[in-house]
Amino acid sequence: MADGSLGGFATLEELMEEYIPPEKLQHARRVLYGLNMGESVSAMMLDGALAERAKAMDFDLRSAVFRAAPEQMRPPRVVRIGLIQNKIVLPTDAPFTDQAMAIRERVGQMLDTAGQAGVKVVCLQEAWHMPFAFCTREKQWCEFAESAENGESVLFCQAASRRWGMVVICPILERDAAHNETVWNTAVVIGHNGNIIGKHRKNHIPRVGDFNESTYYMEGNTGHPVFETAFGRIAVNICYGRHHPMNWQAFGMNGAELVFNPAATVGELSEPLWPVEARNAAIANSYFVAAINRVGTEVFPREFTSGDGKPAHKDFGHFYGSSYVAAPDGSRSASLARHKDGLLVADIDLNLCRQTKDKWGFQMTARYDMYAEFFNRFVQPDFKPQIIRDPSL
């Protein structure tokens, strides 16, 4: 419209107030997020049998397509990717081996559906193979930690990789026996032949709310690796690293075209942030982001406190799922459900990354030299902030 009134409403708020009943509006406002269903995103028609399978197995199955403009000098590079979010299956007081096995069985159903759907790169949620027990500060949960080279979860993902010719990102709690039983939060990147290409360890570790993760593992020592796979250049920004713009940026500066953000975060803490951060990263760095959040409410055997003055309790709050894909042009997919296991399948044309760089030029207008100099000064103990004080004060 020439007057910018968008066909009859001045702002989106007014539109929602006009149509959505008040009792639902309050919830909608809380989780409201950007959704650009522009030309580049549209729903993909998945095989009806897959939808039947998802329904029978009671998981959410959704899809999206992100298009890029045709180019004259190179062909499209469309990659079908998959995002899997999962609840734990057995109660947390079941034998640990049973818990791990039950999760593998459930995730295997979704991995195989992804393979049947033609997915070429799939990523699981953070520490998908175990309850997110860090709220408890109890150390027996470290038993779930496993080798990034030949742990059960990695072997399991390698098998799925070989079965479907699919790159699998497998985020685990890692036990590093070669370094004296050091525990890490790690994503293992498995090539389409089932080979381990490498691993990345979580760079930024939270100390917020029930996320007592610094009690269990330290800041990662693997830098910002980008994994060159048969289906594009991929990086992994694990969970809390999404709050750190420089972390996103370093993966981009190393050449990532697609960054997965396997996460585990709960509604009360972060839900208004969730639709903003991964999407901003996609925009700022001209790459695709696939943000994956754990789902479900996990109840632990013994009570713990949450540092909020409230009485001791046994559950972590609700992991709200809502996994989604964000594109370099600012568009994004719909999200998976807040309350169910799910598989999101998206076709992304990686050519959109370079097209967006050529259009917007953020990589050329970034003045990296100015920031290198600024950060060098900032990390000195005697750093003086650049403050200009009103002399009349």
Place this chain on the structure above:
Amino acid sequence: MADGSLGGFATLEELMEEYIPPEKLQHARRVLYGLNMGESVSAMMLDGALAERAKAMDFDLRSAVFRAAPEQMRPPRVVRIGLIQNKIVLPTDAPFTDQAMAIRERVGQMLDTAGQAGVKVVCLQEAWHMPFAFCTREKQWCEFAESAENGESVLFCQAASRRWGMVVICPILERDAAHNETVWNTAVVIGHNGNIIGKHRKNHIPRVGDFNESTYYMEGNTGHPVFETAFGRIAVNICYGRHHPMNWQAFGMNGAELVFNPAATVGELSEPLWPVEARNAAIANSYFVAAINRVGTEVFPREFTSGDGKPAHKDFGHFYGSSYVAAPDGSRSASLARHKDGLLVADIDLNLCRQTKDKWGFQMTARYDMYAEFFNRFVQPDFKPQIIRDPSL
């Protein structure tokens, strides 16, 4: 809800599809953005006379309140801030002095309304005193450039500042006579006594679409200053600088509690990005952001092309207004209208900045030393990206 279903809908998309008519839904989707009307944000009851005044003068007047928790060791630091968005008033072929005078008169109405509303810090849009003529690449528009020390627009804002005891941020096209007629894109920060505290020059200059700004002025040379005013520590991130996370971050590292983002951007280029970037900056840096966008459609006397292969034309597209305030906790205000002049008044408790830092700890988990080292390497001509290639390729 224990099952996370948010009172009857699994995702927000489904809720909107259920209630909003299809012909409006397509528009809503395009501009949909995060709006957390959580506990910290609520509408302020402005004096009825002010609402009458806004109605009579045909500008949009909205308000919001961002609360912080009470503390034992320091009092609340509530500051009332104002954001003003304005159209040009006369046609762009009117005499330049008339154009400038008409804009000052119009903006003066809103500045005085802000003063009457008790606003203590107000910011205008980028180059508010002139048409955003950079699309034309014609150099006579440089006539609008003026001194940052005693130009007409600055003197005008100093008068408003003295009248209301109000800090005024005045973003202008600057002519730097002391440096051989250099032109800059500059924000002048005027203290509550009408004194000029200092200025900041736009750090990142776009070369995208009709934003031929690099034709008119160069990258700023003022670093990332934070202005310590009677009402808090303030910085200014001008327009395209909002696409650069490090730019936001450097202002934060210098101690900003409130960052204004005076901008001028059009719907087709950036509207899906607008609700994401300023809000992400507020979250990532634990400060308030006030994002201000120009409004209206500007038509120029002579035709120009837009580098998109379309025929020559005379208008810039629609500047969509939608100015808003984002808070460190992820909440945000409603936005001003897409199509009207407007004043947004917000009470913000600056204590929320430090409270958010203490809660989330981004400033302590950021690993600045790692990034200083990374950026030092990146800016070397022989930088080698950290790429791990699948050896089976």
